[in-house]
Amino acid sequence: MSEFVVELDGRRVTVREGTTVLGAARQAGVFIPTLCRREELAPYGGCRLCLVESEGRGGRKLVASCVHPVEEDLVVRTRSGKIDRLRKLLLELFLAHAPEAAVLRELGREYGADATRFVGEGSFCVHCGLCVRYCAQVEKKDAVGFVERGTKKEIAFVPEIASRECAACKRCFPLCPTSYLQAAYVLIQGLAFPAGC
Numbered sequence: 001m002s003e004f005v006v007e008l009d010g011r012r013v014t015v016r017e018g019t020t021v022l023g024a025a026r027q028a029g030v031f032i033p034t035l036c037r038r039e040e041l042a043p044y045g046g047c048r049l050c051l052v053e054s055e056g057r058g059g060r061k062l063v064a065s066c067v068h069p070v071e072e073d074l075v076v077r078t079r080s081g082k083i084d085r086l087r088k089l090l091l092e093l094f095l096a097h098a099p100e101a102a103v104l105r106e107l108g109r110e111y112g113a114d115a116t117r118f119v120g121e122g123s124f125c126v127h128c129g130l131c132v133r134y135c136a137q138v139e140k141k142d143a144v145g146f147v148e149r150g151t152k153k154e155i156a157f158v159p160e161i162a163s164r165e166c167a168a169c170k171r172c173f174p175l176c177p178t179s180y181l182q183a184a185y186v187l188i189q190g191l192a193f194p195a196g197c
Contacts (some may be wrong), residue, residue: 001016001017001018002016002017003015003016004016004017004019004070004071004072004073004074005072005073006024006070006071006072006073006074006075006076006079007073007075007134008021008024008025008028008030008076009030009072009076009077009078009079011028011030011067012181013027014156015027015030015070016071017069017070019064019069019070020043020066020067020068020069021052021054021063021065021068021069021070021074021076022037022043022050022065022066022071023070023103024070024076024133025052025065025076025078029095030076030078031064031109032050032052032078033049033050033087034047034050034065034066035047035128035177036066036093036128036129036130037050037066037132040133040134040137040138041130041133041134041138042133043067043138044064044066044067044129044133045064045066045067045118046127046128046129047090047094047126047128048064048080048086048090048109049090049107049117050064050065050066051064051065051083051086051087051090052065052068052076052077052078053076053077053080053082053083054068054074054075054076055074055077056071056073056074056075057071057073057074062082062083062086063132065068065078083107084111086183087103087107087111088111088112088113091107091111091113092103092106092108092113092114092117092118092152094126094148095108095113095115095118095120096115096117096118096119096120096125097120097125097126098120098124098125098177098178098180099115099120101124101126101177101178101179103177104126104177104178104196105155110134110162116141123154123180124175124178124179124180125154125155125178125180125184126178127146127153127155128176128177129146129147130172130175130177131137131144131155131172131174131175131176132155133143134143134172134175135172137143138171139169139171139172141161141163141165141169142155142158142161143157143158143165143166143169144156144158144162144166144172145183147160151177154184155181156184157184157185162185166185170182170185173185174182
């Protein structure tokens with residue numbers, strides 16, 4: 001497998017072909033925030049907090065670093081005024097849904113996000129997809145999934161599967177950056193699986 005030299009924030013890093021920009025940054029000790037990336041899961045690019053400026057053969061563009069592969073002579077900027085403004089906006093939108101989430105509050109402080117800028121809808125889900133993907137890819141249960149689309153998109157447990165699988169598992173709960181998943185399960189358990197079924 002071939003190797004590439006890429007430039008990350010002025011540092012030259014040698015990485016293997018197939019490595020993502022986020023992987024190269026982690027190898028170089030450069031921090032890029034992300035909510036939806038876990039090593040045991042396939043890259044998703046859902047939260048977009050990992051946006052970086054990439055300059056290579058395709059020109060200069062913004063890319064989700066967790067899914068964008070490195071290429072020879074790629075130049076990446078992980079922080080700039082533009083990137084910081086985009087991350088701040090994304091964090092403000094996430095905080096509108098989950099204002100008490102510790103990870104969002106910490107990142108919000110770093111990027112100067114105003115937690116009150118947008119009116120929240122009270123869903124508490126930031127659609128990172130960790131629970132859905134973990135259940136499908138690692139546990140192979142498909143007990144939780146997304147319903148609806150666009151602004152109405154939410155996570156939901158599949159009652160027939162969740163009633164058999166989730167009580168003994170719950171390994172997706174700690175993945176949730178907002179702790180919403182556990183609350184959603186307790187609610188659905190009370191409504192759909194009465195008497196501890």
